[in-house]
Amino acid sequence: MLLPVKWLKDYIETGKDSRILADGLTLSGSHVESIINLNKGIENIIVGKISNLEKHPDADKLTICKVDIGKEVLPIVTGAANLQEGDYIPVAVIGSKLPGDIVIEKTNFRGIDSFGMLCSLKELGYSDNVIPKEMKDGIFVLDKEYPLGEDIAAIMGLNNEVIEFEITPNRPDCLSIMGMARETAATFKIPLKEPVINIENEVEDIKDYVNSIEVLSNNCNRYYARVIKNVNIKPSPLWMQIRLMEAGIRPISNIVDITNFVMLEYGEPLHAFDLDKLGGKKIIVREAKEGEKLLTLDEVERELSTSDLVIADEKEPIGIAGVMGGFNSEITNNTKCVLLEGANFDQRSVRLTSKRFGLRTEASTRFEKGIDPNLSQLAVERVCQLIEEIGAGTVVKGNIDIYKEVKAETTIDLRPSRANKLLGIDISIDEMMSYLNGLGLESRLEGELIKVNIPTFRLDLKIEADLIEEIGRLYGFHNIESKPLLGTLTRGEKPYGRRIEDRTKDILQGLGLNEVMTYSFISPKAYDKIRLPEDSPLRKYIRLINPLGEDYSVMRTTLIPNMMELISRNYNRGVEECSVYEIGNSFIAKSLSIEELPDEKKVLSIGIYGNKDFFDLKEIVDKTLGRLGIKEVEYIREENNTSFHPGRTAKLILDGEEIGILGEMHIDVLENYDIKERVYIAQLDFDKIVEKTNLEVKYTPLPKYPAMLRDLALVVKEDILVGDIQKIISKHGEGLIEKIELFDIYTGDQIPEGMKSVAYSITYRSYERTLREDEVNNIQETIIKDLENTFDAKLRS
Secondary structure: OEEEHHHHOOOOOOOOOHHHHHHHHHHOOOEEEEEEEOOOOOEEEEEEEEEEEEEEOOEEEEEEEEEEOOOOEEEEEEOOOOOOOOOEEEEEEEEEEEOOOEEOOOEEEOOEEEOEEEOOOHHHOOOHHHOOHHHOOOOOOOOOOOOOOOEHHHHHOOOOEEEEEEOOOOOHHHOOHHHHHHHHHHHHOOOOOOOOOOOOOEEOOHHHOOOEEEEOOOOEEEEEEEEEEOOOOOOOOHHHHHHHHHOOOOOOOHHHHHHHHHHHHHOOOEEEEEHHHOHHHEEEEEEOOOOOEEEEOOOOEEEOOOOOEEEEOOOOEEEEOOOEEEHHHOOOOOOOOEEEEEEEEOHHHHHHHHHHHOOOOHHHHHHHHOOOOOHHHHHHHHHHHHHHHHOOOEEEOOOEEEEOOOOOOEEEEEOHHHHHHHHOOOOOHHHHHHHHHHOOOOEEEEOOEEEEEEOOOOOOOOOHHHHHHHHHHHHOHHHOOOOOOOOOOOOOOOOHHHHHHHHHHHHHHHOOOEEOOOOOEEOOOHHHHOOOOOOOHHHOOOEOOOOOOHHHOEEOOOOHHHHHHHHHHHHOOOOOOEEEEEEEEEEEOOOOOOOOOOEEEEEEEEEEEOOOOHHHHHHHHHHHHHHOOOOOOEEEEOOOOOOEEEEEEEEEEEOOEEEEEEEEEOHHHHHHOOOOOOEEEEEEEHHHHHHHOOOOOOOOOOOOOOOEEEEEEEEEEOOOOHHHHHHHHHHOOOOOEEEEEEEEEEOOOOOOOOEEEEEEEEEEOOOOOOOOHHHHHHHHHHHHHHHHHHHOOEEOO
């Protein structure tokens, strides 16, 4: 935000220089980036008048100008082609200085002496981006008569300065000269002089010029319009052009310049349409139709989307709402009748359209941050006043105002005691009210409360703490005495769940796994890649309003796609083996209307590939759970999960409740991720793991009595689960079985087809006596009989 100091002083009476203003505004919360001096080093550039022009006798492209500077007439040779007799222009006489320490000297052009130089705006120090296009390659011609010989720096305000501010997103009201004038007035306790808007002469009726205005979209909060007739398009007065250039805007023509001037003054973007170019003399505010195109003012044809809000006539779009007008309705030298638009558009709609087109304008920058809809009328009326003042046209009586929900002032209650306590100061109620009134926040005392009216242009003030901040910054945070912190120190510690998480990570890292972290956002296509059924509840994901892209557009409900993506990336980059884990959140929507926050479930995801198999993954899970004190986990075959191999997958059951799944990924899933090797993944409900964790450690003395070992080798059908065999062994142990260890599974020679050999080592021990051979044999025989009856198992000879 560029703030010309001379423009600022139109609204406040202060003799303070730019540095004092900048320091004071910085201390009251307006961050100053820099102070720009408009005088780039020019000296002794004066006003001259061209009294005569004649061609150079020996050069077709040169002209000899007789320039009257008041005390004498100087012959000056120039190559500019935009001059006429009687023009008032800036003249650099011999000895004058231009930017870059250039000193003007007497010069001879093919036999003709030149006693100075006629100056362009660039030679006066203005940058190319603010110089009017018609003056870019020519001499700057002043707009009227000025005293000959007068310093051009004084006429054009080149001895003034511009303060550059960084405006925070929560203060869109400060993206205007009036907004910063209000801040300056409050900071330095100076009265604010707002422009008095008065239109002297209005003629006819707007209804005779505009057939109708329709607002068909909820993204337009207000549309206010007036009409100007008998428009005379010409350059703006010099004072207005200078103000615009100082603020970083290129002057174009009087009508366009006035709309830009008022936009900078009040912060309300405006637009002027050539009324004679509007089809049906009608304005329609609507969403664009699919496939519609619009040639914008920058002469780029843009294809519109149904999400874009446009201003249209009865035939076609004539502008992108809040971003840029259309070329088909622009103001030209032939314009005679103008429709002035002051509108208020939804900030999100403008932001998305501006982002999609990569088109950021002065208008979109303001609309994106939010604008008070009550400014629409004020700004348009101010434009009408200025048009009348400079004689650019005649104002037509009446207006068309479509304002759906009128924005009214609100009231916030402020407790003075709370303000003093929060700020750590002790100031009076009168002083607090003085600060608030200085900002235009009308305050009154009722009992022990200050009732504060919040004007509609202060979109950032919503709660009591906001008002306390306003008081603090005007009092001066630098004036608040620093004090030591007071309070009782307490020892903090991590919550139980975080401690279990840390312990789990230590266990997994000790087992040789590396921790990974992935995004909580995934692509909706990821659910297809892992072959999730269409009716799966995991497909009820939450879509992001403003995603980074399609690949990060939904909140994940499972971590399997993240793990597969990571494994795929490592595999395709030549990593031969990988063992990784992640403890992250999945997001389960309570309802897809998203009326409340989703459930965030913490999940442990483990992924391995390389010289690994199902039992390596099972061992990792077993050891992790075992070291967390979780015993008696059952593994039940899972054949219906379409993401996993139907014969190499198991559900984990703990106390009758499913806590996860592990297994080999389905071959179709591997193809979707371009992996040609077996991948094994486990996904466990970590919240349930935390709930079931038992870190209590009990001391058990070393056994006094010897153990007895028995091996048991059985031939059973291939589909019999080893876990089911272990259950029967345990059932008949009579409390004497200390450990059951599966040490061999074999298929092949000497084993019938469809069968497998499983071998267990069983450790018997009593902690009270020495076991007898016969009682262990009896238990062993009982186990064998039950296995034969239940699974038709045969002892392997």
